[in-house]
Amino acid sequence: MGRSPCCDENGLKKGPWTPEEDQQLIQHIQKHGHGSWRALPKLAGLNRCGKSCRLRWTNYLRPDIKRGKFSQDEEQTILHLHSILGNKWSAIATHLPGRTDNEIKNFWNTHLKKKLIQMGFDPMTHQPRTDIFSSLPYLLALANDMRDLIMEQHQYPALDEQAMRLQAEATQLAKLEYLHYLLQPTANNSSLNGITDMEAALNLMLNSSSTSKSQLDQNQASMISSILGSNNIIVNSSQPLHHQNSLLSNLSDPPQVPFNFQTALNSEEYQMGGQGSNGNYHPLLGDDSDDHWVIPSPPASDPSIPHHPHHGSGNSIRNLQNDASSSTSSYGGGARTSSSYNWPELFFEDPIMHEIS
């Protein structure tokens, strides 16, 4: 169908609204209602197109609009609904009285999406990102910090056990991510002989636990052969990581629970009633059932992924922490509050992270 006529056809005004225009629009709608938006500008004496008037009214001037920062409850609601509805902003807005679709969309794009990406979740599927490159910067930073921490362990014996555990978890996740990568069909398989970069990255991590390259190769071979061969397990390469983890538990060297955001996030503060009405699972909001896992296809690399090129010092975790908190600093009362609702903080406020910083 034909496109509706554009406002600028008749020299109609565009751009920001003046207070006078706002007043004209408000007074007209209060008196007569909006009726036909197309006819409204003429009746109200505005040199604007009807579309512009409608947007101004619905997004800004409507008396029932709630201004101001989004509450933690609203944030949770948006996350939950987005996991079910996707980018259906108007549908999401119907569950948030006083909020407009435009406002929610902006909030998503400027805050929540970044948070999800920083936490290693795909903002569209709400599943853990399965492309290794998306999580490598984070894993590298984590591994480096763990290495630094271990080097300091003699000075701080109390941290020793926790540091070792975290390092092991980071290493296991790296293995898992790498295995997942190797199990990707087509393109990834073709890169099996050209994995220098990933190998180097993994070596960096594994070196911190004194694992040699030959051990890495053995581990690769062991894991792959175990999964693909002797265990008679059919692997769906698109299975989510926690399913693969259960597969990996059959290995001779069973990993501990990998570094697991879900474990951290499954605390009850993150439960928004668990699953949606259609049984969808939200990894951030929690659900004990495995049955609702949506099998995601590996997401394409997201150019908006924050890049953390520095991996050499103990500051990398802190840098990531700053990145995460900076995205929350403009709402919900500013800088990282003590609220446990802010899920990135839940991880970063791990006591050991405080010890590090």
Place this chain on the structure above:
DNA sequence: AACTCCCTCAACCGCCTAGTA
């Protein structure tokens, strides 16, 4: 103080759908 960079969000653009003649 001056400049640059980055973030936020109001507003616009273009497409889609429902309704109607």
Place this chain on the structure above:
DNA sequence: CTACTAGGCGGTTGAGGGAGT
């Protein structure tokens, strides 16, 4: 059935302002 319009929606843009240097 076709053509057209109005309203609605999601994606994108860019002005303004704050933070950093």
